Amino acid sequence: MEKNKLKILMVSPEAVPYIKSGGLADAVGALAETLARAGHEVGVVLPLYSAIDYTKNKLEPFHSPMEVYTGESRELCAVHRSISSSGVNYYFIEYNAFYSRDGIYHDPDFKDFTDNAKRYAFLSGAALKLCLDIGFKPDIVHAHDWQGAAAMAYLKIWYHSDPILSSAKGFLTIHNLGHQGVYPVENYNYLGFGWENFTSDKYEDHGRINLLKGGMFFADAVNTVSPNYARETLYGGMDEGLGNFLHSKGNKYFGILNGADYSEWDPSTDKFLPANYSSEDLxxxxxxxxxxxxxxxxxxxxxxxxxxxxxxxxxxxxxxxxxxxxxxxxxxxxxxxxxxxxxxxxxxxxxxxxxxxxxxxxxxxxxxxxxxxxxxxxxxxxxxxxxxxxxxxxxxxxxxxxxxxxxxxxxxxxxxxxxxxxxxxxxxxxxxxxxxxxxxxxxxxxxxxxxxxxxxxxxxxxxxxxxAKNFSWEKAAEEYLRAYRGIL
Missing domain, CATH: 3.40.50.2000 (Glycogen Phosphorylase B;)
Incomplete structure (x- = not known):
């Protein structure tokens, strides 16, 4: 492997162009593509929701069946893949009991699916099991929000001595601290973290499970998506109850500003406009x-x-x-x-x-x-x-x-x-x-x-x-690479 080339596995609930409910999808897709264009080997693991257009997005069967162990059982799923023009491998976990639904996180009436803790812990477990099955040895496992945060714990609890995954470092991005993945304790056995980790500094949150807080504990580094928001969550009263835990990360908690996808959002090339323009000609x-x-x-x-x-x-x-x-x-x-x-x-x-x-x-x-x-x-x-x-x-x-x-x-x-x-x-x-x-x-x-x-x-x-301002993903990707290398 080239000296500066990294292998990066991302775990996310959404990513453009496949599935989107908010800005998280834009950030994950753009960062993955930018890192790949810079020469790094990038895989992104997503659920195969029923809303994803299999044909349009050029998905193909990749690996089946795949065994995924949980804290209570052994589940069988299938993996599908789509490769982007930049060379990013997008892997889709097919498990219909969890992902074939009318909605991503909630039903049409905006009621959370009650088994969300299980759904997204399964995603993390499947992502890491995929690495074992295909021999992909990541330098960085990059989890996004509470939905990917279980991967941080599994790296340290399940795979600390595994020849494929033991050397991987866990990196967690918090896109919105207001969403923490807090669910009833009845789900905890299935998650497989062990009751010794159901403590107030890890997963216990007023008698419930807090997936983001536990992920923060086990991650080697945690960031959020702008420097000022990082300061506000530490000192500005916007910690959403997690201030002490953010402070405990020390210099391993910081902000990296998201970029903008100027290939999509630029008035000089925007295909949706009746006329294009630039600063030179308005x-x-x-x-x-x-x-x-x-x-x-x-x-x-x-x-x-x-x-x-x-x-x-x-x-x-x-x-x-x-x-x-x-x-x-x-x-x-x-x-x-x-x-x-x-x-x-x-x-x-x-x-x-x-x-x-x-x-x-x-x-x-x-x-x-x-x-x-x-x-x-x-x-x-x-x-x-x-x-x-x-x-x-x-x-x-x-x-x-x-x-x-x-x-x-x-x-x-x-x-x-x-x-x-x-x-x-x-x-x-x-x-x-x-x-x-x-x-x-x-x-x-x-x-x-x-x-x-x-x-x-x-x-x-x-x-x-x-x-004239430039908030490109190229700039953001450079900062992520510095942060990755800071924990390797």
Missing amino acids: AGKRICKEKLQDEFKLKRHADVPIIGVVGRFAYQKGIDVIASVIDGILQNMEIQFVILGTGDKSLEHFFGDLPKRWPGKAGSYIGYSNELAHLIEAGSDLFLMPSRYEPCGLNQIYSLRYGTLPIVRDTGGLTDTVEQYIEADGSGTGFLFKDLNSTSLYFTVGWAISTYYDRKNHMSKMIQSAM
Whole structure:
């Protein structure tokens, strides 16, 4: 093996282009592909959900049957594979009792599957057993979120003296500390961790199992997806009850900023846009604005700013605070507003009715459309993202590249990527505010709108600065490689 070439096995519940419910899928797929393009040998293990299109994604049978031992039984599964153009081996674990369902983590009514602890511990066990069966000796086993975290324990508990896996180091990425995989203790025997590890520093959490906390204990290094979110989880009151355990990792807990996939999100090449554009020639952005106004039945006004929103209607995203002020903003400010998203039913109803209350000024799309998401990023003048917390965030990074200045809360990865506007000289790339409440949001939007109308030279300068920013996955991958080598 070449001196600098690493063998990396990732364990994740989702990854683009195969299955996606959120930003985790984007991060896993992009990181794996970037590492492979840099010459490393990368495998990604995923569940074979019923939602994955077997033919479209060019899956093929790979290994069957495969025995996977649990704490209670021996299970038989099958493994399928798809190889990407970059050479990443994506392995899919077929076990219909766990993965052939209508939903990934929950049913259509958003109720968690009660056996999720077993489903994802099985995924980790299958990933490591696959290494044994095919002779893949990883340098790094990289687990993502609580769903992959059991792999960290199995490396140390089951495979500490195995000739294939004993030398592998465990690396755990926390994409969102708010999701920890806490489930009833009745599942614990099946997981096979041993009752000696059901302690308050490992898996026990108020009488229940906490899969993320146990994974953190056994991992050789733990990271989260932006430096500022790492600081907030250590010192900023955003530890979600795990602060002591994060502190116990010392310098083995840190933040690495996610990248953006500029092959997908770049206005100069974006296939979803009616016209492409760049910082040197913004004419296409005006065409995108007209198209956006037409799509959302807004009046065509080239000089009225459009504020765009794309995101889940979830408490984390602060969409409820937008709902509390948007009528006042539309009444008192000369703007247009578009929103795309789904989630909380009351918010879906509220924003679904918004165009009726403000015809020609507001538009909404309840659901998700990738094409419309791209159009909103390109056609809007400002992008609103008032998150309560944001481990990294991607839409603000896309907005920068599209010359759509972000209005964001000063938190997590938003702080790491958006630079505050300075009125004295017109520097900065967006508008940040600290306190998440109706007043702060209203007046920060007002500040951005006044800048749009009254300081056009500053807007132009900020757009140029924003579009020049580079948050590529190549940069992020280099940091991951340094972190991997730091534990080898």
